[in-house]
Amino acid sequence: MKKVSGIKHVFKATVDEDNFKGTCTGTGNIQIRLNHGEDAEQVRLNFLRRGFTVEDFKQDPRKKPALTGPAKDFGKGVSNASAHKQGFLATSTPQTFGNSGYY
DSSP states (O other): OHHHHTOSEEEEEEEEEETTTTEEEEEEEEEEEOOTTOOHHHHHHHHHHTTOOOOOOOOOTTOOOTTTSOOOOOOOOOSOHHHHHHHHHHHHOGGGGTOSSOO
């Protein structure tokens, strides 16, 4: 990929595969870093000269990234398990600790 693109830093290259047949579909993705003096259009032309079809990456509009999506609700951590269990039992079964209000 480095020789075809004419750049110095390719840090991710994937090939799409048909999982059912176990064969390559003929498509894939590369992720590159452009250094000083390298241009995206020049890289595109290098691939086109070698017979590859080039498209810019398009983000899936249905995908909700963590930055713009709804905030995740993380449960509070339990630091003292025995106190947590006693609090749970006191509220769920008050008769165990004599808190039922009946004498």
